[in-house]
Amino acid sequence: MGATDDIASTVLEVMGSARAVRSFTDQPVGEDELERLVWAATRAPSPRNVQPWEFVVVRDAERRRTIGEFIEPRAAEVESVIPGLTTEAKKRMYQGAADLIRSIGTAPALIFVCVWERDYGEGFPAAEIGLTAAHTAAQNIILATTAMGLGTTFTTFHLHMLQQLRELLALPDALRIAVTLPIGHPARRGGPVRRRPVAEVLHWDSFSAHG
Numbered sequence: 001m002g003a004t005d006d007i008a009s010t011v012l013e014v015m016g017s018a019r020a021v022r023s024f025t026d027q028p029v030g031e032d033e034l035e036r037l038v039w040a041a042t043r044a045p046s047p048r049n050v051q052p053w054e055f056v057v058v059r060d061a062e063r064r065r066t067i068g069e070f071i072e073p074r075a076a077e078v079e080s081v082i083p084g085l086t087t088e089a090k091k092r093m094y095q096g097a098a099d100l101i102r103s104i105g106t107a108p109a110l111i112f113v114c115v116w117e118r119d120y121g122e123g124f125p126a127a128e129i130g131l132t133a134a135h136t137a138a139q140n141i142i143l144a145t146t147a148m149g150l151g152t153t154f155t156t157f158h159l160h161m162l163q164q165l166r167e168l169l170a171l172p173d174a175l176r177i178a179v180t181l182p183i184g185h186p187a188r189r190g191g192p193v194r195r196r197p198v199a200e201v202l203h204w205d206s207f208s209a210h211g
Contacts, residue, residue, distance in 0.1 A: 014143055014146050014147045015143065016192050016193060017146055017190075017191070017192050017193065018142050018143055018145075018146040018193065019146075019151075019190040019191075019192075019193055020096075020152075020153035020154070021145075021151025021152055021153055021184070021186045021190075022096045022097070022099060022100040022153055022182075023096075023099065023100070023103070023186070023187040023188070024103075024106075024107050024108060024151065024182070024184025024185055024186065024187055025184065025185045025186070025187050026108075027108070027184070027185045028108050029108040029109050029150065029183055029184060029185070031059075033148060033150065034057050034059070034109055034111070034183065036144065036148065037111065037141050037144050037145065037148075037150075037183065038055045038057070038111070038141075040140045040141060040143070040144035041053070041055060041113065041137040041138070041140050041141050041144075042137070043140060044133070044136040044137040044139070044140045045133075045136055046132070046133035046136070046137075047120065047124075047129045047132060047133060048120075050118065050133075051133070052115045052116045052118055052130055052133050053113060053114065053115055053116075053133055053134060053137050054114045054115075054116070054175060055111055055112070055113060055114070055137075056111070056112040056114060056169050056171075057109060057110070057111050057112075058109065058110040058111075058112070058169075059108075059109050063168065064104075064105045064106065064107065064109075064110060065105045065106075066105070066168060067104065067105055067110065067161075067165070067168070068102075068103070068104050068105015068106065069105065070160075070161035070164045070165065070168075071101050071104060071105075071157050071160055071161050072101065072102060072105075074101050074157070074160050075098040075099075075101040075102045076098075078094055078097050078098040078101065079094070079095070079098045081094060082094050082095060082098075100153070100155070100182065101157065104157065104182050107182035107183065107184050108183060108184040108185070109182075109183040109184070110180065110181070110182055110183065111141065111152075111180075111181040111183055112158065112165070112169065112177050112179075112180055112181075113134045113137055113138050113141075113177070113178050113179040113180075113181065114134070114171065114175050114176060114177050114178060115130040115131070115133055115134045115175070115176060115178050116130070116174055116175055117130065117174045117175075117176060118130065130176070130178065131178055134178030134179055135178070135179065137179075138154060138178075138179040138181060139154075141181055142154065142181075145183065149185070150183060150184065150185060150186075151183075151184060151185065151186035152181045152182060152183050152184075153181070153182065154179060154181065155179070155180045155181070155182070156179070156180065157180045158177040158180045162177070165177060
């Protein structure tokens, strides 16, 4: 196996183990580590290479606590859905989300992936195109946290406290939050991600053709 194969195996291993992390230890995340995560985010592709992103990294404990207070009421709403869920896996997922909502203010750091609202011309919806850049950048952060022994999970918690966050973070009017990522050292390690088999989702040349 050559060096290229080694690199590919490592990258694919990271992808296969990048689980959502919703609980963290008290160990802080260093400024250099956070800068490396943002570096990884900015390696992502973006439409026309306009790189419309900005990254607001919140480390200050008081600001994190305030953000936690903004979102905390949402936890009870999420938990109210759990009794009606049909599988234990879904119940665990929703409970994990509720627990994260209650503790997000204590995560060692929060990264808000933001994008500028731009005019891409007729036929190119600005909101959707901006999200393609933000989501690929966020995915790079998710993979980088796994590779660095850190953890995170993709959230849209900001949607429940937009105006409060805009004021707290002093965001310009044309800058919107697209993804909220809590960052920290995982409180517990998980195994590989569980996904549908490739054979179920792979179609050759047309939808009706499976591998």
